[in-house]
Amino acid sequence: MATDHESEPTTNDAQLITTDVQATGTGRNGEPTEPVVTARDLDVHYGAEQALNDVDIDIPEHRVTAIIGPSGCGKSTFLRCVNRMNDQIDSCRIDGELSFHGKNVYDEDVDPVALRRKIGMVFQKPNPFPKSIYDNVAYGLRVQGMAGDVDLDAAVERALRGAALWDEVNDQLDSSGLDLSGGQQQRLCIARAIAPDPEVILMDEPTSALDPVAASKIEDLIDDLADEYTVIIVTHNMQQAARISDKTAVFLTGGNLVEFDETPTIFENPADDRVEDYITGKFG
Amino acid sequence: MSTETNPGPGITGGGGAEEDMAANRRARRLLFGCAAITVVTTLAIFFVLLDNAASYFFGARFTEMLLGASAERSVTFTEFFTGARWAPDHATPAHGVLPIVFGTLAITVGAAFVSIPIGTATAIYLSEYASDGVRAKLKPTLEILAGIPTIVYGYFAIAFINPVVLSPIAETLFGINIGRYSMLSGMLVVGIMTIPMVSSISEDAMSAVPDDLRNGAYALGATKFDVSTKIVLPASISGVFASYILAVSRAIGETMAVTLAAGFNANITPNPFDEIMTMTAYMVSMARGTTAVGTVEYQSLFAVGLLLFVMTLAMNLCNDWFKRRFQEEYR
Ligand SMILES: Nc1ncnc2c1ncn2[C@@H]1O[C@H](COP(=O)(O)OP(=O)(O)O)[C@@H](O)[C@H]1O
Ligand SMILES: [Mg+2]
Numbered sequence: 001m002a003t004d005h006e007s008e009p010t011t012n013d014a015q016l017i018t019t020d021v022q023a024t025g026t027g028r029n030g031e032p033t034e035p036v037v038t039a040r041d042l043d044v045h046y047g048a049e050q051a052l053n054d055v056d057i058d059i060p061e062h063r064v065t066a067i068i069g070p071s072g073c074g075k076s077t078f079l080r081c082v083n084r085m086n087d088q089i090d091s092c093r094i095d096g097e098l099s100f101h102g103k104n105v106y107d108e109d110v111d112p113v114a115l116r117r118k119i120g121m122v123f124q125k126p127n128p129f130p131k132s133i134y135d136n137v138a139y140g141l142r143v144q145g146m147a148g149d150v151d152l153d154a155a156v157e158r159a160l161r162g163a164a165l166w167d168e169v170n171d172q173l174d175s176s177g178l179d180l181s182g183g184q185q186q187r188l189c190i191a192r193a194i195a196p197d198p199e200v201i202l203m204d205e206p207t208s209a210l211d212p213v214a215a216s217k218i219e220d221l222i223d224d225l226a227d228e229y230t231v232i233i234v235t236h237n238m239q240q241a242a243r244i245s246d247k248t249a250v251f252l253t254g255g256n257l258v259e260f261d262e263t264p265t266i267f268e269n270p271a272d273d274r275v276e277d278y279i280t281g282k283f284g
Numbered sequence: 285m286s287t288e289t290n291p292g293p294g295i296t297g298g299g300g301a302e303e304d305m306a307a308n309r310r311a312r313r314l315l316f317g318c319a320a321i322t323v324v325t326t327l328a329i330f331f332v333l334l335d336n337a338a339s340y341f342f343g344a345r346f347t348e349m350l351l352g353a354s355a356e357r358s359v360t361f362t363e364f365f366t367g368a369r370w371a372p373d374h375a376t377p378a379h380g381v382l383p384i385v386f387g388t389l390a391i392t393v394g395a396a397f398v399s400i401p402i403g404t405a406t407a408i409y410l411s412e413y414a415s416d417g418v419r420a421k422l423k424p425t426l427e428i429l430a431g432i433p434t435i436v437y438g439y440f441a442i443a444f445i446n447p448v449v450l451s452p453i454a455e456t457l458f459g460i461n462i463g464r465y466s467m468l469s470g471m472l473v474v475g476i477m478t479i480p481m482v483s484s485i486s487e488d489a490m491s492a493v494p495d496d497l498r499n500g501a502y503a504l505g506a507t508k509f510d511v512s513t514k515i516v517l518p519a520s521i522s523g524v525f526a527s528y529i530l531a532v533s534r535a536i537g538e539t540m541a542v543t544l545a546a547g548f549n550a551n552i553t554p555n556p557f558d559e560i561m562t563m564t565a566y567m568v569s570m571a572r573g574t575t576a577v578g579t580v581e582y583q584s585l586f587a588v589g590l591l592l593f594v595m596t597l598a599m600n601l602c603n604d605w606f607k608r609r610f611q612e613e614y615r
Binding site: 083085088090113114116117120121123125127128129130131139140143144189192193196 | 415416494496497498499500501502503504505506507510514515518519
């Protein structure tokens with residue numbers, strides 16, 4: 001680049017990653033972890049409206065990172081940046097950098113289809129396909145062309161076990177996914193997301209459409225998922241964030257990431273007054 | 285308002301209540317009357333067809349028989365349904381309906397091979413691929429295509445499809461000299477005519493598929509083509525299929541375009557460049573006014589009309605059955 005106003009003009013991906021390791025600290029087992037998803041100066045606009053403002057974040061591997069904040073502060077927008085689901089929205093414009101293992105996913109040579117095969121997503125409203133339970137779980141493997149390489153039956157079983165749904169549905173794999181209860185449907189969607197064995201799972205308020213019992217089952221499940229996957233979960237339920245996450249990012253109005261730290265620190269001793277106000281309910 | 289009566293809790297509506305309710309009843313009767321007109325008309329058409337068709341087969345209408353006319357065999361059902369020559373107005377008449385049923389079915393099937401793939405692909409393009417700008421231009425264009433009078437399509441076939449497109453192909457590739465009319469020309473023109481019907485109804489069904497489902501598939505690394513063919517099409521299949529049945533019904537009953545494109549020569553032929561005759565084309569040619577009331581060829585019109593009526597009715601029943609069988613599954 002001819003006009004580089006960075007103070008360190010030689011910054012490259014490798015250096016970024018090394019510094020980030022220090023920034024991210026240690027994982028659940030005390031070993032140092034690398035950031036899987038990193039954002040640098042990330043700005044998102046929908047038309048003229050700004051949804052994310054200058055976001056910098058390093059999301060650690062194999063841990064649950066919660067994103068909390070009031071409605072409309074850009075939580076879903078951030079999540080959709082990670083797997084480029086924002087590509088579906090015509091008015092959406094993204095500046096800055098969002099990297100997956102150090103590679104900017106908005107580089108020209110990145111294929112969003114390939115990216116989404118590494119990053120699964122679970123939505124707010126359970127959205128199983130109007131297909132059988134089996135076909136729902138196998139869908140990702142099939143479209144990703146993996147159906148021929150793996151034992152599909154075994155993969156479906158593994159995914160359903162992983163989503164704590166196997167015992168409830170193993171005798172009705174051929175019935176429609178729509179016949180399940182809301183909580184089961186959401187676990188089916190989780191099974192569908194983990195079946196192709198992604199590295200990261202994005203969840204956008206996955207329990208907000210469910211009753212408390214179904215929600216708590218999903219919460220338990222999320223804890224288990226972090227052993228194998230990096231989980232990024234958006235929630236507007238602060239108790240949920242406190243219960244299930246290792247790290248918490250607080251977004252506040254205007255699409256600003258105000259504070260990002262270990263979850264106990266955020267809830268017990270936040271550095272930023274605005275975060276304290278938000279946590280204690282004075283704001284948002 | 286009278287002050288003596290108990291005004292109640294304010295739900296009797298005061299003095300105007302009686303008139304309001306009467307007006308309500310009048311509106312209800314009027315609307316019912318309008319709805320009844322269509323039902324009565326349908327029944328009347330069916331009855332007239334049936335009654336007149338009776339004179340073709342039994343020598344007298346049912347209504348005449350009730351008044352004492354004796355039934356005598358005119359055209360037997362066996363001849364009608366199995367005879368392979370159709371020429372009721374000929375010097376040596378023949379009453380086998382198969383050639384014109386063949387004509388109608390051949391045009392219908394041929395047209396379906398044009399309208400279903402092109403219409404479905406157009407619907408997928410409009411619903412899944414096209415940008416808003418393209419969609420805003422293409423949809424009205426398709427609606428214009430649907431609004432062109434069918435006689436204009438007929439002239440398009442006779443002036444363009446047959447002489448300019450098909451004739452050189454038939455001549456250079458097969459050495460066949462094609463006349464003014466051909467079965468293939470009829471198939472193509474009816475197919476083109478019914479594309480908008482398939483595309484617009486299918487597109488409505490596809491657009492109604494919730495984005496949640498599309499996003500779920502995209503998030504799993506599905507391509508646009510995967511989403512279109514494996515999510516949207518299956519989820520909208522009942523609407524898409526309804527459009528096919530509608531297009532097929534339309535092709536069965538299609539008259540002006542097919543008469544001008546495919547011709548008036550009732551025969552069963554595998555050669556797509558031959559002139560054929562459909563049931564509707566026969567009815568047009570017989571109903572031109574030179575046919576005297578009461579003759580066998582006049583009566584044959586009603587027999588053919590009745591058969592056509594039954595065929596379209598069967599398509600409608602098929603449509604209803606399919607709709608019930610394959611309800612849109614998504615919420
Ligand atoms: N598809 C969209 N088109 C236009 N604006 C959007 C769209 N999605 C979100 N926004 C706007 O971006 C901002 C952030 O939205 P979102 O990321 O959904 O917030 P959150 O998930 O935190 O509630 C909001 O002001 C919202 O109105
Ligand atoms: Mg949201």
